[in-house]
Ligand code: HEC
């Protein structure tokens with residue numbers, strides 16, 4: 001038996017215009033709330049491009065909402081009105097429509113206009129950012145497992161986990177990574193950039209509101225990715241000056257001679273929590289995070305040597321902290337896979353006193369129990 005089409009029906013269906021009116025009402029109400037929504041009340045704006053980016057977000061939401069409401073609304077409406085009825089032949093198919101130039105014209109023209117409008121809107125924001133005058137402070141942010149490093153042009157050594165910038169000053173931030181891919185994100189600035197080894201990306205913004213904000217790594221980068229946080233301090237010009245002067249002075253003081261006998265285990269313990277515990281547990285050697293457990297470093301019979309092949313005594317441990325270590329050197333006949341990178345003292349920002357304190361702490365761990 002040949003297929004029969006359902007009896008020809010005229011128009012859009014019963015209640016079409018009422019449904020259209022109802023969808024329009026919903027659309028207008030939601031549009032009102034999108035425009036009214038005070039985003040910055042829940043998520044403060046702390047830098048120059050943030051208000052523009054929120055405007056762009058609202059602009060896109062208004063049209064996204066309209067498309068959603070009409071498309072979903074009509075799909076549901078037509079699904080109900082033109083559903084298969086018991087009186088229709090069992091194999092009846094719907095009305096077959098081929099080509100509808102008028103409809104096709106509009107569903108091409110309207111989205112094209114929208115996409116072009118969004119492009120103009122976002123390119124303008126981007127141009128404003130790129131052409132910002134000033135370039136007053138240019139600095140670098142470098143991702144590491146699992147911390148952020150910041151370099152300032154006037155400071156010889158890096159600053160870790162606290163980024164200070166002066167308010168109302170155009171900042172150019174160059175981001176990259178020292179190991180794997182990380183991502184630099186400050187929600188209140190509304191800018192985000194992947195930190196990719198070997199690639200330098202530029203973020204430009206002008207902080208506008210004094211305060212402290214969270215810097216978050218948003219690219220899964222290893223076991224401690226979830227703890228990879230830093231703090232952005234937007235300081236007043238004066239506070240920033242003070243901070244920079246203090247850092248500058250601290251660097252001038254040098255680190256003094258390394259005297260392991262001056263180490264304090266309690267100070268070392270605190271430092272360990274800040275700089276080492278993301279990669280080391282204080283359990284036995286096998287209890288790895290990124291590096292091995294360090295709880296019985298000097299007294300573990302199953303682990304008579306350090307990973308470097310040196311003896312587990314204070315002096316040789318200090319060598320590991322100073323030079324770092326990256327896997328066994330297979331060319332020398334030693335075997336075993338490398339388990340990761342032990343950063344050197346520059347990367348861990350350790351002064352001589354820090355090293356003495358850490359060694360004292362590790363020694364005390366091996367002595368307890
Ligand atoms: C990014 C992760 C990471 C951080 C941070 C880190 N380490 Fe390590 N550490 C390692 C890895 C990985 C090894 C093993 C290297 C290898 O065998 O190739 C290691 C090895 C060591 C060793 C030698 C262990 C042994 O059994 O021979 C000591 C001691 C050590 N680290 C101390 C520290 C201290 C103290 C800190 C804090 C200042 C620290 N590490 C911070 C990853 C890290």
Ligand SMILES: [Cu+2]
Nearest residue numbers: 182217221228
């Ligand atoms: Cu990360």
